[in-house]
Amino acid sequence: MQICCTKKLNDEMRIVPGKGTEENDLFCWSVHLITVKRRKTLVAVNDSNRYGFVLHGLRANDFKHLNELLIQGIRNCLRDEQIKSEIIERYLKAAGELVFSKTRGAKYVARLNKACEQVKIFDDSLDSKELYQTNVAQRMNNDLMKSPQESDYTYPHALLYRDFKLFAGEEIVQCEAVDIMVKLNLDHHTAWRRVITPVDITFKQLHIILQAVFGWKSYHLYDFEILDEANKMVQHPLVLSGR
Template identity: 50%
Template structure:
């Protein structure tokens, strides 16, 4: 495997630069050195698809082991796409020994520079406590770019999957997924979604998935409460915007970005997701089962019934008034309510549009 390094990196490393011997772009990567907020960062991208990762906060000792850090980074970014471990092992076996070379040409340097620009723009997302930058790397891999004149704009992670499927076959992804039935309580009405969700997502990501599944606007606070068979609260999960919430003596509390659903979802018999504390929209989440061989690395809506209410409608009583007015064109408030509803962008649920949005939710 070739790591084509810019002059900035080569000047930092005490390594022998090898001649370029690999011409398969998939087994070639390009790397650059940046300084962001007075700390060293290394950005590495694949020459075929511009998929890659960022390392941040490197010290002098880290550069001595940069080859291992890059190899581990490549393995980790492939794992983050849920590519099978045996496929990753096969890739490294085919790539053979990792060597440092000079960059392979202007096209690859331009792609690398574009990725570096994304990382620099995302400096507020850098995790100073971690070397491998998961969130920044995800944003870098969801940045659209045009690989060539004959290929349209695409996301690097999509191009990576396509490249790997060409070499290793269609079934390169395998993971567990939770089969979740989510029912929004609307009093005499309800709206229901059934989702397949990769088990590795955090509750922060689950919140984003539910927002898309119900077409909410994510403009209010929210939380999750997990209960056992007797109705005892096992865990309350809050967002980072609620750091000042007083802990409950009867239930432990955790931040949603720090808890993955696979760590808790098998033990919880019922999960209540509450969105908008004013209107109080409660969504009951029931685990229907676990899919052991899910072949997608994104969530999927497989069933949907009913529409959610407009935002800020006033809870269940306000929603009932809204329906009464909207179902009667002769009502004196009908035109005003219709105009207000339109200004909210309120529309009937569309499962195809929802699944297109869910396709990209975990790579933002």
């Protein structure tokens, strides 16, 4: 797998990048290091589909084992898209050992710069307690874009699905889901939404989903409570942890 680094990232890692030889864009990730909210932030974008992920709050010691962090970041973003675990591992095996190189050209750098701009725009979604930024990645990868290979506008996550389906030669998504009915009691009338979500989402992700389906703008703080059959609040560990 070829990791195409900007000069700033190479300088931070204190390495001399090798000459990349990978020709398959799917096995290449362009990576840049920026500063957001006074924290070192790594932005990675796949050269084939512009799908990206973000590591926020990197410390000096993290750059000593950036290989592992990048591999885990790729795993995380693919899992977030509910891609089968066995297909993720097939992809990582086919991509081979990580090789750090210079960026591959102006086209890929322009895409990377666009992703870095998005991270700064979506900085309100950054979680200072987490290295891998799920919420920012979701917003980046659901941002409408124009692809030269497509006749119409599309999304990075849609191009990722296309690429991985071609790579795997089979259906790539496997997901358990729950059907949730959400009702708002508004005096003399009720507003409701029916939402189907993956079973393993966090409360933070559920909050984002609710903002979208009701057309809200996340202007207010939120809280979740779990009630038992007697309508008493349950002290559930996931609620207490804020997940």
